[in-house]
Amino acid sequence: MRIDILTIFPEFFSVLDVSLVGKARQSGLIDLGVHNLRDHTHDRHNTVDDTPYGGGAGMVMKPEPWGEALDEIIASLGTTDAGPVLIFPSPAGELFTQKTARELAGEPNLVFGCGRYEGIDQRVFDHYAATGRVRLISLGDYVLNGGEVAVMAMIEAIGRLIPGVVGNPESLVEESHEDGLLEYPSYTKPPSWRGHDVPPVLRSGNHGAIAAWRREQQLERTSRVRPDLLPPANSEAGAKPGE
Ligand SMILES: CN1CCC[C@H](Cn2ccc3ccc(-c4n[nH]c(N)c4C#N)cc32)C1
Numbered sequence: 368m369r370i371d372i373l374t375i376f377p378e379f380f381s382v383l384d385v386s387l388v389g390k391a392r393q394s395g396l397i398d399l400g401v402h403n404l405r406d407h408t409h410d411r412h413n414t415v416d417d418t419p420y421g422g423g424a425g426m427v428m429k430p431e432p433w434g435e436a437l438d439e440i441i442a443s444l445g446t447t448d449a450g451p452v453l454i455f456p457s458p459a460g461e462l463f464t465q466k467t468a469r470e471l472a473g474e475p476n477l478v479f480g481c482g483r484y485e486g487i488d489q490r491v492f493d494h495y496a497a498t499g500r501v502r503l504i505s506l507g508d509y510v511l512n513g514g515e516v517a518v519m520a521m522i523e524a525i526g527r528l529i530p531g532v533v534g535n536p537e538s539l540v541e542e543s544h545e546d547g548l549l550e551y552p553s554y555t556k557p558p559s560w561r562g563h564d565v566p567p568v569l570r571s572g573n574h575g576a577i578a579a580w581r582r583e584q585q586l587e588r589t590s591r592v593r594p595d596l597l598p599p600a601n602s603e604a605g606a607k608p609g610e
Contacts, residue, residue, distance in 0.1 A: 374481040407436040425485035451476035456514035460503035465544035472528035481514035551584035
């Protein structure tokens with residue numbers, strides 16, 4: 368997968384040289400390009416923003432630098448079948464979920480555009496949506512100062528789903544949100560710690576009982592913490608295969 372990021376803070380993404388994404392880059396599973404939007408300005412002050420039409424507080428990101436930069440990035444990718452997905456973090460976007468991560472993990476080219484200030488001139492989204500795939504995506508219902516934190520989270524969530532990135536693919540199956548439910552609690556040695564014992568079923572060696580206990584824990588935790596994730600009554604959704 369090729370990932371391109373367009374931002375006025377390219378240094379923000381130096382952390383992607385380490386950890387899981389860093390290893391995936393070294394092994395060639397992920398190819399990353401970080402681009403400075405200011406490299407696509409041509410005035411003395413490298414201006415990327417201006418006052419909003421219609422008035423209001425704050426500044427809006429000018430369309431010209433975005434157009435020049437995105438044209439260059441898209442051209443550099445060559446002509447793939449469907450073209451890149453242009454992803455713009457936005458509080459007004461669709462909610463980013465594990466389903467979104469799975470969808471995007473199957474794409475060969477992702478281009479992330481990190482807005483700042485009060486956001487990017489709407490015509491940038493309109494222009495590229497006319498000929499390609501543009502997605503405004505929100506990390507959640509709270510306001511950040513820009514798109515960089517959201518892109519970092521999305522790249523981690525997407526990157527770990529790319530085959531070969533996570534050492535043991537089994538660990539991707541039984542985790543929160545993968546089957547629609549929250550994950551079960553985990554324990555390791557010692558068997559007792561400060562008077563807290565590991566649930567005996569987990570040390571029983573009875574794999575059927577362990578699986579049943581874990582499923583029950585998922586359902587209990589999900590109904591207590593995130594009832595909105597519970598599948599409708601009598602539905603197949605969220606059911607394990609064969610349930
Ligand atoms: C007061 N204003 C309101 C509009 C947005 C302004 C800051 N900003 C500029 C670009 C930009 C991109 C994403 C996000 C963002 N906020 N919350 C999320 N879940 C996001 C995501 N993904 C925020 C952003 C602040």
